[in-house]
Amino acid sequence: MSSRLIIALDFPTAAQALAFVEPLSPAECKLKVGFELFVSAGPDFVRQLTGRGFEVFLDLKFHDIPNTVASACKAAAGLGVWMINVHAAGGAKMMQAAREALQGFDNPPKLIAVTVLTSMDKVQLAGTGVTAEPAQQVQHLAQLAASSGLDGVVCSAQEAVMLRQLLGDDFLLVTPGIRPVGSDQGDQSRVMTPAQAREAGVSYVVVGRPITQAADPQAVITQINADL
Numbered sequence: 001m002s003s004r005l006i007i008a009l010d011f012p013t014a015a016q017a018l019a020f021v022e023p024l025s026p027a028e029c030k031l032k033v034g035f036e037l038f039v040s041a042g043p044d045f046v047r048q049l050t051g052r053g054f055e056v057f058l059d060l061k062f063h064d065i066p067n068t069v070a071s072a073c074k075a076a077a078g079l080g081v082w083m084i085n086v087h088a089a090g091g092a093k094m095m096q097a098a099r100e101a102l103q104g105f106d107n108p109p110k111l112i113a114v115t116v117l118t119s120m121d122k123v124q125l126a127g128t129g130v131t132a133e134p135a136q137q138v139q140h141l142a143q144l145a146a147s148s149g150l151d152g153v154v155c156s157a158q159e160a161v162m163l164r165q166l167l168g169d170d171f172l173l174v175t176p177g178i179r180p181v182g183s184d185q186g187d188q189s190r191v192m193t194p195a196q197a198r199e200a201g202v203s204y205v206v207v208g209r210p211i212t213q214a215a216d217p218q219a220v221i222t223q224i225n226a227d228l
């Protein structure tokens with residue numbers, strides 16, 4: 001079975017990211033390219049990763065009017081990536097437009113929606129005008145994503161049990177905010193360990209700094225894969 005670990009390649013340059021990726025194999029992880037690396041390294045870098053056989057999650061969190069998001073999703077799908085995402089807060093019409101935009105592709109990327117960022121807690125969420133508990137808002141947006149035809153959501157592992165029950169076994173639950181025991185929480189709020197995430201029924205975990213900033217990344221990768 002392929003790994004359920006997605007490593008966040010949050011590096012400033014293609015050279016640094018490639019140096020990190022060099023010893024890795026597509027059997028032990030998938031790779032996530034986010035804003036920082038995509039802005040500096042661009043689509044050619046993404047093609048280099050797919051060319052090496054990696055499944056790539058292009059994490060650009062599209063959030064705009066439906067037409068703009070649909071066009072961006074088409075462009076992303078053209079790169080041959082495995083997964084892309086939009087913000088569920090963009091609404092049902094935006095998510096449906098994203099879904100429809102992928103229809104012409106033979107092997108379209110999985111399309112998932114960000115619910116409530118894992119860095120947000122109740123106080124920060126309230127600051128945006130949403131007075132629901134984070135878990136309630138995650139549930140609301142995940143149901144909207146499911147009814148809009150998306151393949152899954154980004155959420156914290158803390159919401160995984162609830163969403164698995166509600167939305168079934170095939171709905172993808174992709175969970176950042178993963179912290180192995182003893183690692184720094186950093187700017188994340190709703191965190192869980194890899195083993196807790198597995199028990200909660202997540203589909204994939206996203207892990208960045210606990211691996212990329214480790215003295216021995218390979219040891220952390222091996223341990224996380226064992227925990228999953």
Ligand SMILES: O=C(O)c1cc(=O)[nH]c(=O)n1[C@@H]1O[C@H](COP(=O)(O)O)[C@@H](O)[C@H]1O
Nearest residue numbers: 008059116117118154176177206207208209
């Ligand atoms: O969409 C994401 O990947 C994402 C959503 C979210 O709610 N929280 C979140 O942390 N992420 C991403 O997941 C990664 C987590 O990195 P670390 O906190 O370093 O493990 C970062 O690249 C974030 O951009």
